[in-house]
Amino acid sequence: MKKLCLLFILATNVAFAQRYKTRPITGLLGAFGAEVELVKHTLKKPKTVVVDGVTFTTGRIGKQNVVVAETGIGKVNAAMTTALMLDHFRPKRVLFTGIAGGTNPDLQPGDIVIANRTAHHDYGSITDKNTPTRQTRNPITKEFNPAYFPADSMLLTLAGNVVKQIKLEGIPLESGGVSDRPVKVMTGTVVTGDVFVASPIKVNSLRSDFGADATEMEGAAIAQVCYQIQVPHLIIRSLSDRADAEAHIAYDKFYPTAARNSAKLVIAIVEALD
Template sequence: MSRKWRVLFVLGILAVLTAGCGASAQPQAQPPVQVEVIVVYPTPMPTQIPAPTAVPLKLDDTPRIALISAFDGELYAFRDEGNIEETLVVDGRTVYMGTLAGHDVLMTISGVSMVNATQAVTTLIERFNITHIVFSGIAGGVNPDLRIGDVAVPARWAEYQENYFARETSGGFAPPPWVTPIAPNFGMMFPSCPDVVLPGSPPDLETTMCWWNADPTMLQVAQQVATSIELERCVDADHCLSETPVVRVGGNGVAGPTFVDNAEYRSYVWDVWRADSLDMESSAVAHVATDKHVPFIIFRSLSDLAGGGPGENEIGTFFGIAATNSARVMLAFLEAWP
């Protein structure tokens, strides 16, 4: 019996009982009547969305270039080269405001990995007048032609760990029938590209985006200074790179929420994405910058080979060289930037 008819049935019983009690002068004992009590809820109204809250207040109106690194060790490689005029704490992150290489800048760390980078860049754009974004840091090397200490300045970035994890069957790993893989899988992992709502598109219209492009003018300036920069080769007298590091402008970079130290997976990333480097923040920075119409460029120096080296991961030994070399290229870029 449907709820509607059950309710009507109960109401009918109550009406009969009420009428019977009023008609008899000498009521007779009646057996107990079991009545089912049903709570009837009204049809839910559409959710009322509150009016938009006020746009966060700008903390500074000066047009500035945002200089960002993932963590302190990367930021310190260039922070002290600038003239810090004011220090703020915004959403828990220290923001250093001042000048560097003749430009008004702010400097901060994003925190490691994709969500932290997304949050940090969004906050900076909303609370400050950011004209350009420049990210500097270390990365794992993927391109077999690049070595530790080299600096990659990719022209485009992908969120390469947007994956479908497939179930294993007797015939191997099988993604759902509605999934169309964009590239070969790595075991159960079938790569995909995120669907995003682009600025200026009709409301809620999603577009599949595999790549986020760095600003071509910024890349051009980076290319102009690439061959004139002297990069570090030695940590100390006992730890030197076999060859002098170089700068590579262009090509692909990828980023995702995992630290990679696996030779087989590194080879797979090279085969599928042709990436020069991989890290844990850059594609999130590129995604937000593109969404907010802020030109960006990202410098990444290779601190390790993402599992492709002959021994243990090299980041502990060559982190300092990588952070310094990335910062040097970034500073040369800023000095040449109009």
């Protein structure tokens, strides 16, 4: 029985992979208008395409054809925009740029997390035996997805190489100093939920339960869609706050710099693609 199930899954995946024919274009997504505009401003020969009410902008970055879109906030919006992009433009890969709340105590606002894996922190079931299930189910194969969606290894490696070669904008010191501090960049775990986290208690929970380095509201939804369609993806998050009780205050101060650095890194990755 297990062998038959495995053969069915493999056959389903192969059939779908054959049906999804990619085009030589890279998909770029961001949750907020300001984040997306930073990318769109670098496009050569931009052209607007509206698909079911969602605005996409095509153009070129370096030698790469790209399509850019704003997902809107939250998992449903992110999944919808990603699905429309994949269906209409058939990109070979998808990259996401945006901000997040930091949950790793070693990180400060302005630092960057390149997600090597993403997970839903607000999905699951709770039973009387206290055995939560956090895995979503793939509607194509009918099998459980992994609890953590892995980033594409090639894109992850490329991002790690690119970040060593670009100069990111210094982060204003929280205490107000004469010079900015450098940006710390790490690969790590990003968790996603339909909540803006501004609670040290929740931060501790996300850290202990998921090993989270950052929390946001779109990444895992995009990763799940890409994983199920078998399209390479990478989520990049620049921290605007520590997701604590002062998150709203820190957000106002660090968001502009964080958004610019995240967009700069994504653009540099696109330019470095073969």
